[in-house]
Amino acid sequence: xxxxxxxxxxxxxxxxxxxxxxxxxxxxxxxxxxxxxxxxxxxxxxxxxxxxxxxxxxxxxxxxxxxxxxxxxxxxxxxxxxxxxxxxxxxxxxxxxxxxxxxxxxxxxxxxxxxxxxxxxxxxxxxxxxxxxxxxxxxxxxxxxxxxxxx
Numbered sequence: 001x002x003x004x005x006x007x008x009x010x011x012x013x014x015x016x017x018x019x020x021x022x023x024x025x026x027x028x029x030x031x032x033x034x035x036x037x038x039x040x041x042x043x044x045x046x047x048x049x050x051x052x053x054x055x056x057x058x059x060x061x062x063x064x065x066x067x068x069x070x071x072x073x074x075x076x077x078x079x080x081x082x083x084x085x086x087x088x089x090x091x092x093x094x095x096x097x098x099x100x101x102x103x104x105x106x107x108x109x110x111x112x113x114x115x116x117x118x119x120x121x122x123x124x125x126x127x128x129x130x131x132x133x134x135x136x137x138x139x140x141x142x143x144x145x146x147x148x149x150x151x
Contacts, residue, residue, distance in 0.1 A: 019140070023140050026132065026136045027133055027136050027137070029132075030128075030129045030130075030132035030133040030136065031133055032129070033125050033128065033129035033132075034125065034126050034128070034129020034130050034133065035129070036122075036125055036129075037122045037123065037124070037125030037126030037128075037129060038122075040118065040121075040122035040125070041119065041122045041126065044094050044114045044115075044118065044119055044122065045091065045094060047112075047114060048089065048094045048095075048096055048112050048113075049096075051096070051111070051112030052087070052089065052096040052111045052112045054112075055072075055075070055096075056071065056072065056075035056076075056079075056087070056098075056111065057072075070107070070109050071109045071111055074087075074098035074099075074100045074107075074109050075087060075098055075111070077100050078098060078100070082100070084100050084101040084106075085098065085099070085100035085101075086098070086099055086100070087111070091119075092116070092119055092120065092123065093113070093114070093116035094113065094114035094115075094116070094119050095112070095113045095114070096110070096111045096112045096113075097109065097110050097111060098111055
């Protein structure tokens with residue numbers, strides 16, 4: 001005891017922690033897993049974009065397709081705005097391809113590709129981390145409301 005008399009004649013209220021350790025640990029773990037998934041996706045997609053640009057700008061290729069071989073010719077046709085040439089990309093699986101028509105036949109050239117399994121695992125980690133964090137917060141808030149209602 002500090003020797004002081006309670007203010008107003010009442011004992012001081014005991015302050016309780018607003019978040020217990022277990023809930024904090026679950027929230028922190030879920031946030032870290034989600035963040036790791038998001039960072040992995042970012043690295044995959046930035047790598048895909050840079051590899052796509054590198055494939056489109058690659059020099060060399062001795063064939064009639066021009067610099068960079070068929071990939072370079074397709075990207076050049078898409079850049080020039082030819083109607084039948086287009087560079088497309090998909091996020092899952094992470095892949096960039098160029099499609100165009102040569103001599104009446106449609107051709108597709110894969111410009112860049114990243115591991116689909118890694119991208120899927122990253123999406124699951126990001127989504128799972130977000131769901132666990134949201135669920136933990138919802139349960140914690142519900143318990144806190146019940147505790148306040150019981151006072």
